[in-house]
Amino acid sequence: MVKKRLIFILYYFDGYFYLSRNFVLQKVGDVKWLMEKFRFLNIADYVDELVIFNVDRDRTTFKSNGFFSDLETLFNKVFVPFSIGGGLNNENIVNECFRFGCDKIVFNTAFTDNRTLVDYTRESFGKQAVVINVDYKVAGNERLTYINNGATPAIPLKEMLDQIFTYDPGEIILNCITQDGTGMGFDQEVLGYLGKPQLPIIIAGGAGKPEHFIEVLSAESVNAAATGNLFNFLGSGFKNVRTALIDANLNVRRF
Amino acid sequence: MQIGIIDSGISNLGSVIRWVSYSGVQPKLVTTANDLKDTDLVIFPGVGAFDKCAVNLQKNELKEGLTEYIQSGKKYLGICLGFQVLFATSTEGTQPGMGIFKSTIDKLDINFPVPLPHVGFNDVECIGTSHFSDLNNAAFYFTHSYGLVNNIDHYSNMYARTSHSQCEIISMIHHENVLGCQFHPEKSSSAGLKFLEKAITWLKRD
Numbered sequence: 001m002v003k004k005r006l007i008f009i010l011y012y013f014d015g016y017f018y019l020s021r022n023f024v025l026q027k028v029g030d031v032k033w034l035m036e037k038f039r040f041l042n043i044a045d046y047v048d049e050l051v052i053f054n055v056d057r058d059r060t061t062f063k064s065n066g067f068f069s070d071l072e073t074l075f076n077k078v079f080v081p082f083s084i085g086g087g088l089n090n091e092n093i094v095n096e097c098f099r100f101g102c103d104k105i106v107f108n109t110a111f112t113d114n115r116t117l118v119d120y121t122r123e124s125f126g127k128q129a130v131v132i133n134v135d136y137k138v139a140g141n142e143r144l145t146y147i148n149n150g151a152t153p154a155i156p157l158k159e160m161l162d163q164i165f166t167y168d169p170g171e172i173i174l175n176c177i178t179q180d181g182t183g184m185g186f187d188q189e190v191l192g193y194l195g196k197p198q199l200p201i202i203i204a205g206g207a208g209k210p211e212h213f214i215e216v217l218s219a220e221s222v223n224a225a226a227t228g229n230l231f232n233f234l235g236s237g238f239k240n241v242r243t244a245l246i247d248a249n250l251n252v253r254r255f
Numbered sequence: 256m257q258i259g260i261i262d263s264g265i266s267n268l269g270s271v272i273r274w275v276s277y278s279g280v281q282p283k284l285v286t287t288a289n290d291l292k293d294t295d296l297v298i299f300p301g302v303g304a305f306d307k308c309a310v311n312l313q314k315n316e317l318k319e320g321l322t323e324y325i326q327s328g329k330k331y332l333g334i335c336l337g338f339q340v341l342f343a344t345s346t347e348g349t350q351p352g353m354g355i356f357k358s359t360i361d362k363l364d365i366n367f368p369v370p371l372p373h374v375g376f377n378d379v380e381c382i383g384t385s386h387f388s389d390l391n392n393a394a395f396y397f398t399h400s401y402g403l404v405n406n407i408d409h410y411s412n413m414y415a416r417t418s419h420s421q422c423e424i425i426s427m428i429h430h431e432n433v434l435g436c437q438f439h440p441e442k443s444s445s446a447g448l449k450f451l452e453k454a455i456t457w458l459k460r461d
Contacts, residue, residue, distance in 0.1 A: 045444070048375070072273075079442060080442060123304065128399060129302065171372075
């Protein structure tokens with residue numbers, strides 16, 4: 001059976017990597033910092049996949065200066081699958097991402113307001129190349145989705161999921177803004193929205209310790225768990241998560 | 256010793272170039288049949304839809320050139336779509352593949368329902384004896400909805416099986432000078448680097 005995945009999210013803009021907490025960004029370091037202080041090459045031994053989100057708040061153009069050359073530095077020695085997302089808004093940049101070597105494009109707001117581009121990506125690169133990211137907030141018993149980097153409320157989560165299941169992309173990322181960066185754990189209750197596995201589901205937002213990963217990855221409907229929390233997983237953070245998952249007898253890649 | 260990577264216009268070319276270069280061997284790009292001369296190992300990566308790949312293959316006489324190249328006994332490695340296109344047809348599309356093997360590529364849920372796409376790391380079980388047999392039980396990265404699930408061909412050296420729910424996929428084949436894998440060794444971390452090492456030593460043989 002296919003193994004469950006541990007995914008690391010990198011938030012990037014204009015030469016720097018960022019930490020995200022409830023969608024407020026804090027600049028952390030450049031690629032040199034990531035390689036040296038964060039010992040990125042070791043991290044890649046313990047994670048299964050990476051997602052690089054471009055967090056430029058200006059969505060009118062995708063500023064690729066430096067983006068691909070910084071990624072080249074990372075991926076010259078690290079051979080894991082990676083996705084690119086964040087304001088990709090035309091076919092040329094999508095083509096450039098794949099030629100560079102990315103495996104999937106993550107679409108968020110585009111699923112709502114630029115469906116043609118999502119269609120193009122699916123037709124040209126296959127269904128497995130399209131990931132739809134859903135940002136949502138918890139308000140009591142309700143879950144409401146947000147677009148435009150958490151700025152604009154959109155439709156209820158249940159409705160969004162129905163639309164996405166109908167569309168049939170490769171995967172879905174469910175990202176809880178409320179939990180994001182808190183380290184308090186994933187939004188376990190969102191699993192009640194999923195039913196039987198139809199598509200691979202990646203849960204994101206709130207990871208702080210290995211137990212959080214064990215909780216979500218034990219659910220049948222969850223295929224992967226993701227974190228972008230650079231500080232919680234410095235040093236041997238990811239190694240500890242991997243070890244805990246293996247000790248909990250979860251079906252994950254071993255080392 | 257020259258490694259050529261086919262640039263079909265729709266592959267994750269950058270990754271495969273970086274992966275091969277990691278071995279110390281600098282690959283060249285292959286876009287026409289002519290580029291196959293002086294190539295000792297050709298790698299065909301592929302991401303995407305079968306028909307787009309098959310149509311791109313028809314340009315620059317690449318399909319004829321590759322077929323001749325394979326029939327002459329020179330070494331070929333097909334990854335993902337580059338593996339699928341070795342076969343006669345795919346139910347994903349209407350275009351013919353190279354037809355080196357007679358089987359058809361099918362949707363993975365053709366025999367029973369399985370969650371799609373098959374995405375993530377999964378184990379390969381090697382059957383037969385080959386230079387690549389010691390990849391047995393290694394986990395490689397898969398991302399696909401179509402694959403070889405109703406196999407009618409015989410592979411003289413080895414093939415590998417991978418299970419996804421009730422579905423048994425032929426995840427790798429080694430038949431004389433042809434090596435093909437459904438998974439992405441260039442994305443499979445340390446197992447993929449072991450695969451690369453074996454491919455280079457395979458290339459250096461005979």
